[in-house]
Amino acid sequence: MADDHEDSVTSFDKLNLSPAVIKGLKAIGYETPSPIQAAIIPHVLEGRDVIGQAQTGTGKTAAFALPLLTTLEAKQKLPQVLVLAPTRELAIQVSEAFKTYASQLKGFQVLPIYGGQDYRAQLKALQRNPQVIVGTPGRVMDHMRRGTPDLSQLQCLVLDEADEMLRMGFIDDVEWVLEKTPDQRQIALFSATMPSVIRKIAEKHLTDPEHITMKVKTMTADTIDQRVWIVSGAHKLDALTRILEADDFDGIIIFVRTKNATLELTDKLLARGYNTAALNGDIQQKQREKTVSELKAGKVDILVATDVAARGLDVDRISHVINYDVPYDTEAYIHRIGRTGRAGRQGKAILFLAPRERRMLKNIETATRQKIHNLELPSSDMINNRRIDQFKQRITDTLDIEDLSFFKDIVEQYQKEKDLPPLVISAALARMAQGDTPLLVTHLPEFKSDSRSDRYDRKKESRRSRERGKGNHGAEEPEKGKHRFKIQVGHTHDVKPGNIVGAIANEAGLDSKDIGAIKIFDDFSYVDLPEEMPNEIFRKLKGAWVCGQKLGIEKVESSNPSVTRSRKKSAKEGNLERPSRKPRTRDQAKSRKKSKSTDKSKSRKSAPKSKSRKESDKS
Numbered sequence: 001m002a003d004d005h006e007d008s009v010t011s012f013d014k015l016n017l018s019p020a021v022i023k024g025l026k027a028i029g030y031e032t033p034s035p036i037q038a039a040i041i042p043h044v045l046e047g048r049d050v051i052g053q054a055q056t057g058t059g060k061t062a063a064f065a066l067p068l069l070t071t072l073e074a075k076q077k078l079p080q081v082l083v084l085a086p087t088r089e090l091a092i093q094v095s096e097a098f099k100t101y102a103s104q105l106k107g108f109q110v111l112p113i114y115g116g117q118d119y120r121a122q123l124k125a126l127q128r129n130p131q132v133i134v135g136t137p138g139r140v141m142d143h144m145r146r147g148t149p150d151l152s153q154l155q156c157l158v159l160d161e162a163d164e165m166l167r168m169g170f171i172d173d174v175e176w177v178l179e180k181t182p183d184q185r186q187i188a189l190f191s192a193t194m195p196s197v198i199r200k201i202a203e204k205h206l207t208d209p210e211h212i213t214m215k216v217k218t219m220t221a222d223t224i225d226q227r228v229w230i231v232s233g234a235h236k237l238d239a240l241t242r243i244l245e246a247d248d249f250d251g252i253i254i255f256v257r258t259k260n261a262t263l264e265l266t267d268k269l270l271a272r273g274y275n276t277a278a279l280n281g282d283i284q285q286k287q288r289e290k291t292v293s294e295l296k297a298g299k300v301d302i303l304v305a306t307d308v309a310a311r312g313l314d315v316d317r318i319s320h321v322i323n324y325d326v327p328y329d330t331e332a333y334i335h336r337i338g339r340t341g342r343a344g345r346q347g348k349a350i351l352f353l354a355p356r357e358r359r360m361l362k363n364i365e366t367a368t369r370q371k372i373h374n375l376e377l378p379s380s381d382m383i384n385n386r387r388i389d390q391f392k393q394r395i396t397d398t399l400d401i402e403d404l405s406f407f408k409d410i411v412e413q414y415q416k417e418k419d420l421p422p423l424v425i426s427a428a429l430a431r432m433a434q435g436d437t438p439l440l441v442t443h444l445p446e447f448k449s450d451s452r453s454d455r456y457d458r459k460k461e462s463r464r465s466r467e468r469g470k471g472n473h474g475a476e477e478p479e480k481g482k483h484r485f486k487i488q489v490g491h492t493h494d495v496k497p498g499n500i501v502g503a504i505a506n507e508a509g510l511d512s513k514d515i516g517a518i519k520i521f522d523d524f525s526y527v528d529l530p531e532e533m534p535n536e537i538f539r540k541l542k543g544a545w546v547c548g549q550k551l552g553i554e555k556v557e558s559s560n561p562s563v564t565r566s567r568k569k570s571a572k573e574g575n576l577e578r579p580s581r582k583p584r585t586r587d588q589a590k591s592r593k594k595s596k597s598t599d600k601s602k603s604r605k606s607a608p609k610s611k612s613r614k615e616s617d618k619s
């Protein structure tokens, strides 16, 4: 199966990248170039036009960023690289990637420009002479029309996710930019698919391009149950620990992309009490061998590894392979999952995938000729049942193994003194044995794996990205009876849904059932709370803190007029919605009287009409 996997892994050192770039890569812990990087970097360095047929997750950003950073003239004060990207998210992401890779490059500046941002601020930033500009097509075109920036010294134009730009209706803008930039510039075009329009653009504007497509290898893995969990970065660790708690496992390999990630995740799992070890290319061969024998012997149960370090690993007891970070290509995936289901045993492979990386899922399904079903994350009930079973097992083990005569005497004495039923005494002892850590989890946020429809989700994602820029909440409307609130904590503050639920439930004494969907963004989050929030609760929430950050809660006005209209309509027709449940403090909940609230469903404020795509990108 995958063991004959002969890949031509090169090292970054052999790719003629500049010492500063190599140093930057060492700092972030990249071990080897991904296949698309190994294939594309030499051509970009040569100054050739390239077409890279690759989707998100393959490492395509570094495939163009690393060689372009190598050839960049740091002293040149005019932009040398222009990257066009379909969404503001991608523009920011690519710009951040450039910053990361250029950490050791003195005087390097990159600027993302996109619709929705203030023009004056952008003009000011452009005056700081960034060597690289990453922008959405509409906004870049607007700036070029106004004569800023001066692109006369442009060396390379990158079209990132060209098929997405086409799908989102940006292709005319892209062509305009292609025509208005100097003739001599190099062009790097990246696209997951090659629709005819993109092919035509390539034929018209690219000169003798090198076309790189990643080959797809196929296999079948009958003994491996494959699952996918569509997850956003911040939830990965939560999802992983839930799986570890609820699944029966023997040995596990967790694949991550960087050496640093092997160490970080190992530390986190060790802190949670799992026998875990890291395996990466920096670890001495001797130590690696020791770790593998410990895994075989059951002294280590979880290995957090990079692809390179786990190559050829043959350990029968691997019951699970978890693709914590997505593999670069189907070949790497096949190789990874081949570490389980060995020697005729059953194995389970779990793939964590960001919504943007969905296309990889399709490729993998084709390559493995198997449908990969969504993983059901274990619920609070499943985890609690398991914890109760384990608790009972501890009792059985103690009864089986220990000599209890000494404690029996004490309990007997106690029972006589207090004249209490044995069950009551046992319960008190169980409570003592459990200590201060609650046996059961009280609330686990619902993480629903997103819908798998690629087309639908990509659309939804780009719609969201546009809406976010307009100041809207950028997600579906809250459920009936709930309103959306914005809070000033996000991924950058390392906040998890549990922290938000905890803060809101505890600080405001709100019943956790009243806390609806939570969506975490970089600097802020949305949380759906009951529409009719008593002032007293709202005041308390305003003063609350989470992750060292003031909650700063504020109401988000509805952004979807159609929802408002349909709700009003159904109310008019006498088709009244289920009365919204008023939020209660825990105390209120306890003393709730029989009388039921007769809330009327409240109509929402209409939001301003949404702008067209072009307007939103250019506003």
Ligand code: AMP
Binding pocket: 029, 030, 031, 032, 033, 034, 037, 055, 056, 057, 058, 059, 060, 061, 062, 257, 258
């Ligand atoms: P991309 O396909 O460019 O969106 O990259 C996907 C992810 O892979 C990003 O998080 C990168 O940081 C990571 N990545 C790219 N190249 C490498 C590499 N050679 N080693 C480890 N991680 C990488």
